Each structure stands twice: as structure tokens, then as C-alpha cells.
Amino acid sequence: MDADKLAKLKASMASSRIGGKGTPRRKVKRVVKGEGNDQKVQAALAKLNPQTITGIEQVNMFKDDNRVIHISRPAVQNAPDYNTFAIHGYATEKSVEEMLPEMIQSMGPESLEQLRKLTEQIQAAQGANAGANKEAEDSEVPNLVEGETFDREVD
Structure with missing residues (x-):
């Protein structure tokens, strides 16, 4: 083998190696997604056989410190056999004073x-x-x- 080719091969291997000498090269960088937890929750909910409830426009959950967790346009599921509700959606935290006009109407x-x-x-x-x-x-x-x-x- 030619010494120049060997030096180029060694340089290319060193740049793609993760660890020290003797460790395997990584050919593809793997991206870890944070959806694993959500998949576990969905699998657990599927075991409960929930029913989707339609017609709910917003969900407000009141906390002890006069704050409200507000979810607009939620997806609500109910498993009556297990006395369980699942609420999916984008949640924002607001004060009671901000939510008061909207709450009074409903x-x-x-x-x-x-x-x-x-x-x-x-x-x-x-x-x-x-x-x-x-x-x-x-x-x-x-x-x-x-x-x-x-x-x-x-x-």
C-alpha cells in the first residue's frame, strides 16, 4: 500500500471516530426525539379504551396560588370504567384576573x-x-x- 493513501485513510478514520483507538466508527448521527414519553402515555391510554368527548372549547384548571392552567381547543378523552380523563393540548398559565371575563360568560x-x-x-x-x-x-x-x-x- 502507498504511504500517502494510508495517511489519508488514517486521517479520515480519526475524524469520524467517537472514542479512542479501537472503537467503532459512527456512520450516521442518530437524533433522539423526545416523543418516547408521549408514546408510552398513548399506549397506556389505549389499554383503557377511552372515548373521545367532542364539543369542549376550553379547559381551565385552578391552582391554589390564584393561577389558572388554561387549555384552548383541547382533545378530551374519557375512560368511565377507570374514572379517568385525559386532556391533550397546549397549556398556558394565566392569573385569575386575566381569565375572569372569559369564565363569566361560560x-x-x-x-x-x-x-x-x-x-x-x-x-x-x-x-x-x-x-x-x-x-x-x-x-x-x-x-x-x-x-x-x-x-x-x-x-
């Missing part, structure tokens, strides 16, 4: 009563927090005493 009378109670609780909590903050501010400021100064000279 609520019934019972839901409106619950919403009214929720707003009263939120307002009461905000009022209590404001009162506590004002008291905390007042307790930090010392009372003025006549004849005394609070300025000290540092030696």
Missing part, C-alpha cells in the same frame, strides 16, 4: 355563586395582609420622646 348560576365567594375570600385576605403590613411598619418606627435625640456619635 359559567352557570351555581358557578357564579362560588366565584362570588372566592372573590370575597381573596379581598378579605388582601385586606388582612394590608392591615398586617401597616402594623408591621408602625412597630418598626420607635416612638419619639421629648428631650431625647436618636442621633449618636460614634467614637
Whole structure:
């Protein structure tokens, strides 16, 4: 074999080798997709034999910190034998104040009563927090005493 050809072959092998000497060359770069988890979920759902529910325009899930997980145009599946719902779609997180106008239009009378109670609780909590903050501010400021100064000279 010619020395030049051997040097070119060695250079091409070194550029395509992943590890050190003696490791196999990689001919195709494999791209790992993140859909493996979704496929597992779909396979588990297929075992439950869910039924697709149509006519649902949006889904709102309320969290304890006054945030709402909002999914518009979701795909909803139900497996009544297993008491399971699966909701697929693009979710965004919004505050209750942002969602309020949209929610009022789709609520019934019972839901409106619950919403009214929720707003009263939120307002009461905000009022209590404001009162506590004002008291905390007042307790930090010392009372003025006549004849005394609070300025000290540092030696």
C-alpha cells in the first residue's frame, strides 16, 4: 500500500471516530426525539379504551396560588370504567384576573355563586395582609420622646 493513501485513510478514520483507538466508527448521527414519553402515555391510554368527548372549547384548571392552567381547543378523552380523563393540548398559565371575563360568560348560576365567594375570600385576605403590613411598619418606627435625640456619635 502507498504511504500517502494510508495517511489519508488514517486521517479520515480519526475524524469520524467517537472514542479512542479501537472503537467503532459512527456512520450516521442518530437524533433522539423526545416523543418516547408521549408514546408510552398513548399506549397506556389505549389499554383503557377511552372515548373521545367532542364539543369542549376550553379547559381551565385552578391552582391554589390564584393561577389558572388554561387549555384552548383541547382533545378530551374519557375512560368511565377507570374514572379517568385525559386532556391533550397546549397549556398556558394565566392569573385569575386575566381569565375572569372569559369564565363569566361560560359559567352557570351555581358557578357564579362560588366565584362570588372566592372573590370575597381573596379581598378579605388582601385586606388582612394590608392591615398586617401597616402594623408591621408602625412597630418598626420607635416612638419619639421629648428631650431625647436618636442621633449618636460614634467614637
